[in-house]
Amino acid sequence: MGDLEPVDGAFETRLRAVLPDPVFRPLTPAYQEEPRGLFHGTGGLVLAPSSVDEVATIIRECAAARVPVVPFGGGTGLVGGQVMPDAAPVILSLERMTKIRAIHPSENVLIAEAGAVLADIQAAADEVDRLFPLSLASEGSCRIGGCLSTNAGGVNVLRYGSARDLCLGVEAVLPDGSIHHGLKRLRKDNTGFDIRALLCGAEGTLGVITAASLRLFPQPARQGTALLTVRDPSAALDMLAMAQARLGQGISAFELIKGTGLDFLRIAGLGGAQPFATRPDWSVLIDLGLGAGQDPEAELATLFADAERVGLTDDGVIAQSADQRAALWKLREDIPLANRAIGAISSHDISLPLSVIADFLHEADAALAQLAPFRVNAFGHLGDGNLHYNVFPPEGQTVVAYADKRQQVRSIVYDLVQSHAGSFSAEHGIGRLKPEELTRYGDPARLAAMRAIKDALDPSGIMNPGVIFSSA
Amino acid sequence: MGDLEPVDGAFETRLRAVLPDPVFRPLTPAYQEEPRGLFHGTGGLVLAPSSVDEVATIIRECAAARVPVVPFGGGTGLVGGQVMPDAAPVILSLERMTKIRAIHPSENVLIAEAGAVLADIQAAADEVDRLFPLSLASEGSCRIGGCLSTNAGGVNVLRYGSARDLCLGVEAVLPDGSIHHGLKRLRKDNTGFDIRALLCGAEGTLGVITAASLRLFPQPARQGTALLTVRDPSAALDMLAMAQARLGQGISAFELIKGTGLDFLRIAGLGGAQPFATRPDWSVLIDLGLGAGQDPEAELATLFADAERVGLTDDGVIAQSADQRAALWKLREDIPLANRAIGAISSHDISLPLSVIADFLHEADAALAQLAPFRVNAFGHLGDGNLHYNVFPPEGQTVVAYADKRQQVRSIVYDLVQSHAGSFSAEHGIGRLKPEELTRYGDPARLAAMRAIKDALDPSGIMNPGVIFSSA
Structure with missing residues (x-):
């Protein structure tokens, strides 16, 4: 998989012959940055298709030329899945596929294109007196395709489940450019492997979700x-x-x-x-x-x-x-926002079995205190066992002074999470930030199965290389 | 994949050298039959391991010798996934792995081995004042491993989801004999592909679930x-x-x-x-x-x-x-039971978008009436859009007299389901009964992805051949 090709003029020319002009967008900084500033894009061709057929055309061309593809939603992900450094990929933005294709209030189903902003979907559901319960900090700008690809969580998982649970079916372009038409409006459909569940949480490494059939709920009275x-x-x-x-x-x-x-x-x-x-x-x-x-x-x-x-x-x-x-x-x-204003040395999106959370907090605080009198802000979705355990410099001191401690802090936290059978990534995913942790803490048999599935569905490795799997 | 080997004396001898005596069980009729009498086993070696390590030993030996493996739970499945005709497979029964390994009431989690009977799990949850909501007709004899492998449904899906939704993690032996240790007690764990969701509903074609971490709920007051x-x-x-x-x-x-x-x-x-x-x-x-x-x-x-x-x-x-x-x-x-007493010509476990159910029933009844004055019993999980649409001979007539109409009835029903964007198998799965329908009605891109995943994880095709994929 080492032989991917950067986008070049010849490739762009080939694409321009098969795609209309509005698909081609300027490479603005928005496509090269991510909220935590840990990853920076360095080039690429931004394409914003307006239909699943255009997405399929792009993926087919990329597969043929072995050009890497980075699917791009709202750009709000916290693990760098939306930015590929040191490469010139196709940045495939869903920003022009924002339609809500249908609402079926009597079925509690809404069908949205992947580029629809989460808040717009919430509002559309609300208009027909229904609830789309996915709710997270970035809901004003994140796009549903990204939410599904990262299996986003948020504040209502306790009751309604995470993004994958709210998805009845997807339309997606697979790495060979084929289109999976799976926008079912069904609660039950036991007809083979759950490809929907596999694409949700695959962070764009197995294809591009272009639309989804979503579960609505009655509004609580x-x-x-x-x-x-x-x-x-x-x-x-x-x-x-x-x-x-x-x-x-x-x-x-x-x-x-x-x-x-x-x-x-x-x-x-x-x-x-x-x-x-x-x-x-x-x-x-x-x-x-x-x-x-x-x-x-x-x-x-x-x-x-x-x-x-x-x-x-x-x-x-x-x-x-x-x-x-x-x-x-x-x-x-x-x-x-307050955390960002203070400036964290290291942030950890962890989950734990509910009954060990109190022990974990004691032990983690104590272990870190051995290093330095850090301030720790532990908060979040306690009902799901999901905490954001964020470590800050002692009062009056700067993050920069503790930059060299960052890796040590991470190891202390994640080792302890692992020893309590927790997860080092509860809701943010792996992206480009945590493939190393995945290799270190993940179950080997599962990792081998993941690798086999990746190689089977994306043999050229064009889909979001470097995400989830470190050996891109 | 045509070159699988039947179990023979030499293979059994090899297994006896590495497995204790109690693993070997007599091949009684219970392992050769299924509730609807559509499929009949014709031979094989019944193995009932007592641990995941013994399961792994069996699968490794089968993989090395290319011997087919049929995972066997309670034997209650309705699509023939538990019986392999015209072959001598290893019939891998989970009947000796029935332990409830742990209950964590404060976490709403129960960990059970795959052979635990569903009713026993319900009772164990009840004892600690919790609810395990999976509930179906065969709950007194079906085993949780089978429920998960077939993503079983039942009467409480409307509120609590199907078996896959109730599963937080699995321990499973994959087709190469490796053990996936995934018994997490976590509500959120976004660390790569959802192998749990893939194994749930794979009907034993991608490995053997040996234990599962299950969601419990508060008992409704x-x-x-x-x-x-x-x-x-x-x-x-x-x-x-x-x-x-x-x-x-x-x-x-x-x-x-x-x-x-x-x-x-x-x-x-x-x-x-x-x-x-x-x-x-x-x-x-x-x-x-x-x-x-x-x-x-x-x-x-x-x-x-x-x-x-x-x-x-x-x-x-x-x-x-x-x-x-x-x-x-x-x-x-x-x-x-009443249906069975009357005797159906053809039974259909279908789901439909809620808003088209009434239309479907009118149209299906009318189309069938053109053939014969059949009696139709449509009943079931309406809240999920899942109906059992079962067709019976006219009063006073026998099923046998209409045996030649069976295929025609199925086609009428399933074609109509397909035209209304429904599913020809809402909760029973594909098994050996419906691979043809899957090929006919399934989305081609999804089927290709399923095939690629099957070949990647089970290159010899030993796991439950003939199930889901007709070209075993």
């Missing part, structure tokens, strides 16, 4: 949000169990917030007013979506009272209006 | 069941939408029952007492699982009143006790 302090992460999990016993699947989100995160928000001037007089060490943001006959504020009050009685919490705010709900959510949603 | 008449299937779907708008995910099952099914129950003396004075043409069985603060009987009464007001229903029974719930469910659960 009544919603409610509370921010409750918790004694510690273990108490938070006890509170979750308590809430689930009472409300079952009515809990849409259950997010852990650390005091450090509230401090960072204050330092960065983000998140709005903080509701607690005394800044709690830990708190949880709970979001309920209930039926018409239920009262979310009353349920949250009951939960608080029950949890307080057994010492899990001692303070809390229950939103009494949509504005108050939004204010509580803003606290949570601004934490990544 | 309150349950309720009703049987309501509906004007027609379209009214049933309107009623479902009405119920979902009010109760969201609180609806655990929504099953369609046709008057013909009630007639068959009466003829066969099954199902217990029927609750309606006048036998309705259509009815639905609704099952609710709600939170502690909710009242399922009241919710069902409200639903009935609302639905009656707009003409969707005119009669109904709401269970007032666990016994009454069980009695209503018995009606539904005995329908397949």
Whole structure:
């Protein structure tokens, strides 16, 4: 696979003969950068097809010429899957395939092209009184094709699953340029291997998703949000169990917030007013979506009272209006921005079995403290066992001063995650950032099967080389 | 792949040298038959390993000798995946790997070996006050490995998903004898291709699942069941939408029952007492699982009143006790037995986009009526768009008299399903019964990708030959 060919003038000329002018776009910096600044593109040809047939034409030409292809959605991925350094690939942007092709409210199905922005899909569902529950920080700019290719997570996975779970079928161009027409509107279809599930999470290494059939849900009739302090992460999990016993699947989100995160928000001037007089060490943001006959504020009050009685919490705010709900959510949603303002040495998107999370946090904090008095902001989707465990320089010191510790910090965190049977990438994927970790921590038999599938479906290795598999 | 070798004495001798005696089992008829009597085994060596290492030893030996392997669970599959005619394969039974290895109630996770009977897993979950929601007619004898390999469905898919959705990770032996250790207890793990999802639904053609990490759920605090008449299937779907708008995910099952099914129950003396004075043409069985603060009987009464007001229903029974719930469910659960007593010419496990179901039923009934005055029993998981559309001889006539019409009936039904973008196998899988339909109705690009994956992971073609792919 070492013999891929860079895009050159002759290749572009060949493409111009078979594709209309609007497909060809200028190579602006947006295609060469990614949010964390870890990877930088150095060249390439940007193509923005307007149809699956044009995508197929591009892939066929690339396969014939062994030109690498980097599928490009909203460019918001956090592991560098959208940027190929030191190469001149075809950057295949889905930005012109943004149509919502159909909505079937009575079937709870929406069919969108891969370039549709997530927020636009949410809005289209909302217009027909349905919910598309995928919700993440970048929803205003990320595109559904990227969400599916990376199996994106976000705040509602606890209740509704991740992107793969929300996808009923895909239309995709496979690495040989063939088109898989799989936009089924079916809940059940047991007719052979689940190629849909394979493409979701393959990060563009097995083909390009061009459209998807998505699951919608009834809008919860009544919603409610509370921010409750918790004694510690273990108490938070006890509170979750308590809430689930009472409300079952009515809990849409259950997010852990650390005091450090509230401090960072204050330092960065983000998140709005903080509701607690005394800044709690830990708190949880709970979001309920209930039926018409239920009262979310009353349920949250009951939960608080029950949890307080057994010492899990001692303070809390229950939103009494949509504005108050939004204010509580803003606290949570601004934490990544505050983190960026402070500047992390290393960020870790990890998941753990729920029952070991408290131990992990103790052990990881202690192990890192041996190195330096780092600040740690651990927060996120506690209900899924998914935490963003981010490590910051001690107060008053800079990231640069700790750059040489970065690899050591990563190893400490990931080794500990591995020893607790967790995952070193819960929702962000592998991209170009973590192939080494995948080799180190991944199950060998699974890795061999992955490699065999990659070689079978993409024998020239043109699809997003360097992503997932390090030996591009 | 035509050069697979039958099991012979020399091969058995080689195996006996590396495996303990209890692994070797007599070839009883149970391993040679399947519920519908369409396929019959003609020989083979039954092996019942007690550990994943023994499974790996068997697969390695089979791979080296090119001996076909038929993984065998509870033997309840309905498409012949468990029986290989005209061959002497290794029949690899999981019957000695029945342990529930661990239960983690606080994580809502249970880890079971592949041979564990579904009902035993349900009971183990129940003991710790949790729900394992996979529920199907054969739950008393089917084994979880088979459920996962066939991505089994059943009555609770509407709310909880099918077997694949309930599986967090697997331990499996791949066709080269390598062991994939993937028993993760994680809700989120975005580290490369979803091999778990690929093995679930591969029907033993890509390896043998030996254990699985399964999702548990809180037990619904309150349950309720009703049987309501509906004007027609379209009214049933309107009623479902009405119920979902009010109760969201609180609806655990929504099953369609046709008057013909009630007639068959009466003829066969099954199902217990029927609750309606006048036998309705259509009815639905609704099952609710709600939170502690909710009242399922009241919710069902409200639903009935609302639905009656707009003409969707005119009669109904709401269970007032666990016994009454069980009695209503018995009606539904005995329908397949009644069908078997009557004797179907052809049974079709189909799914359709919800909004075309009513049209499909009209058109299919009309098309079949051109052939003969068949009786049709269409019933099943309406909430998932999954119907069992089963065709019976006219009253007083025998199946045998219509045997020559079987293929024609199948084609009429499946062609119509295809024209409505449905599936010719919603939950039973492909097995040895439907490879021809898969070739005929499947998406060519997807089929090519499936073939490439099969060849990459199982180059000798030893794993369950003849299943899914007709050219074994």
